Amino acid sequence: MDKPVLSKQAFWDVDMDKIDYEKGMLNICERVMYKGSIDDFKELRRYYGDERIREEIVNTKYFGPKEVNFCCFIFNLQLNDFKHYKDGAFRAYPEFKDCPEDLVYNDFA
Numbered sequence: 001m002d003k004p005v006l007s008k009q010a011f012w013d014v015d016m017d018k019i020d021y022e023k024g025m026l027n028i029c030e031r032v033m034y035k036g037s038i039d040d041f042k043e044l045r046r047y048y049g050d051e052r053i054r055e056e057i058v059n060t061k062y063f064g065p066k067e068v069n070f071c072c073f074i075f076n077l078q079l080n081d082f083k084h085y086k087d088g089a090f091r092a093y094p095e096f097k098d099c100p101e102d103l104v105y106n107d108f109a
Contacts, residue, residue, distance in 0.1 A: 004043040010035035
């Protein structure tokens with residue numbers, strides 16, 4: 001599969017030709033969630049697939065509340081799925097309590 005085409009928006013300090021997309025997957029996901037564009041996010045999903053992102057992203061130590069809640073919403077995760085959230089390594093806002101379970105945001109789905 002072709003490498004994802006990611007913008008310099010999230011990778012301004014990285015030589016894109018030297019990125020190891022397998023070993024560096026978590027770092028790539030973190031950067032895209034923090035500073036990437038919507039196109040970067042779509043490329044991430046195309047390259048890795050939702051299930052693989054879901055399995056990897058729960059290992060992050062660096063997400064803030066917005067990133068955690070975004071991942072919970074898009075990848076159908078719970079706060080307690082994030083390993084370091086349980087340790088108090090980062091904090092997230094409470095889950096979306098009033099959000100219907102079948103809600104799909106078409107731009108991301």
